[in-house]
Amino acid sequence: MPENPSSLPAPRWLARPGARAWRCDPAPAEVRAFHTALPGYAPTPLTELPELAAESGVGRVFVKDESNRLGLPAFKALGASWAVHRILAERAPAGPLTLVAATDGNHGRAVARTARLLGQRARVFVPRGVHPGAVAAIAAEGAEVTAVAGPYDDAVRRATREADAPDAVLVQDTGWPGYERIPGWIVEGYSTLCAEIDEQLAAAGAGGPGLVVVPVGVGSLAQAVVTHYRSRPAPGPAAPALLSVEPRTAACVLTGLALGAPVTVPTGDTTMAGLNCGTPSGLAWPHLYGGLDAAVAVADADSARAAADLAALGVSSGPCGAAPLAALRAALTGDGADERRGALGLDATSVVVLLSTEGSAANPHATTPADPV
Template sequence: MPENPSFRPAPRWLARPGARAWRCAPAPDGVRDFHAALPGYAPTPLTELPSLAAESGVGRLFVKDESSRLGLPAFKALGASWAVHRILAERPAGGPLTLVTATDGNHGRAVARTARLLGRSAHVFVPSGVHPGAVAAIAAEGAEVTEVAGSYDEAVQRAARAAEGPDAVLVQDTGWPGYERIPGWIVEGYSTLCAEIDDQLAAAGVPGPGLVVVPVGVGSFAQAVVTHYRSRPVPGPAAPALLSVEPETAACVLASLAHGVPVSVPTGDTTMAGLNCGTPSGLAWPHLHGGLDAAVAVTDADSARAAADLAALGVSSGPCGAAPLAGLRAALTGEGADERRTALGLDATSVVVLLSTEGTAANPHAHADTDTRDA
């Protein structure tokens, strides 16, 4: 794991000129076809919200609504299902196999659901601070759940040790030296979401987004988004700006970008439980460092307000899913907003896509947050 060097504290906002020129290899073919063949697959909605476009001073604004994906209230099933498919394709048929992972909630439930559908066992390690309702949802999928009296990083370490036996495999959505193939497959699985957005924008008469806003935990989902938009040939559609959003209490990617190297940060309590991660994925880091145009950190209050506003507009979004709207607002308001708008390349004609990665059903904190704000 990266250590935390003695650098200055990270700011709440960081812009990185030149990211739109960075290029990487694309995701492999066949991922979306695999998902399309799964029972219950359908593209999730891309909902246009004109009132938020007007508030933000842009031409059009869309929210990718992942409140229902393959029977679960978050996008994580895309990565878990593809990774487990690849794992089983490389193992001899038959014999017991336990899928092991650590989670802040949604990934663990997706692994547990995938295991249950395939008749496999699952063992999920959950760090301190995850809501009991999220833990219960994982257990309801038939998984063995071990609660760890420590951080997400500590839960990952426990899961890795538990998966060392011959009849177990670690299905973790963060990578480090020596553990990269399976996290890479999880990232590949997320590419289906981005491919759906391409089709949905085209159907709406939009050639492509000008800005995509993505919530970040360890950065694996952001890696998939960077891969999708930074693997396109030049010349081609203008590359969009990519903005990452994290909780102020766990802004490990923002800190790492500010320092120029991966660093670990202490984490605190946050209702954005799925983003409460202290160390960037080593596999994701080159993509985040190369391809993100900007990063911003937001508070729980920012996220709660965004979730309530999305709910009023008909979009179910938990605290993590609402973080992109909170991040967009943080970027476009307050002192220095004009400079931040320029850094993101936004004007009155821009198209913005917010990636709402979970619905309220994925995060029991969501209802409490809304109630607190209304009080």
């Protein structure tokens, strides 16, 4: 994958006509059944916030609140639990494994929790910039945690080398040539979140969404969202617009979309640690390139304001989880807002879903023992 020299353009907004016509195969139906059978499973809330709808000039705004998913403060347990389930099913009756992962926080903790509950070992590599509280939470799950001096991509390379050891397996949510099955299972696991949204919108009398906003690190959750909404046969629910959001300091997907090919960008410091990724997943890229209608990059100050506003409205959201609200504001306000609104197909009746992928640091689920996965 090519590096992104500093001379390349780094746009803050990009619209991509025609993405709603792109199609792919759906996720396996058995994923949802697997999750519903787990102890402690319950759909996470889909909270309607009329204040945000009025602010944005749309019909209804809902926030998918992932601040407590299977006892953890983020959606990542969905992917980790399904992937490890598939790994162990294929290796049975082999002995204990060491599950190896690199993480900015939540993925590693989900892998560590799954390993602990299933009697496996876990080793997790964390790059620079990960909050000490997140590192401590991973260690509290019983994982061996190793700090890496470099960025996220360096942590992935280190984890990949360590997973070559006997009785070890890499459980990573980014894919590349030769490493696609396990990240593919992780992406499949995230499909449960989208299926819940469908049911919850129907129960609220909202129909299908007109816009779904998803934060992007390496792009695995965005791949799951694209898969869900771009695999519906016609005639069916109208395909929504899909908008991705990244930090301005790590906008690898936005830059790649603008250039027409995946790239690696240099990353900088950001409070959106889970999105601080310089290289998109090779497995996710075709879906992102085919199915995203638009992409935007936001500043840390914008996500901080969004997190504070969500907290005031009763939704616990960290900087990554609040980024979709910052993205919605970036798209619908300021110079060129009418053009961006038109590109997304939004009007005064549109339904918008924001994916808040993590709870805030103040969320009690971030540090306390939680229910079994």
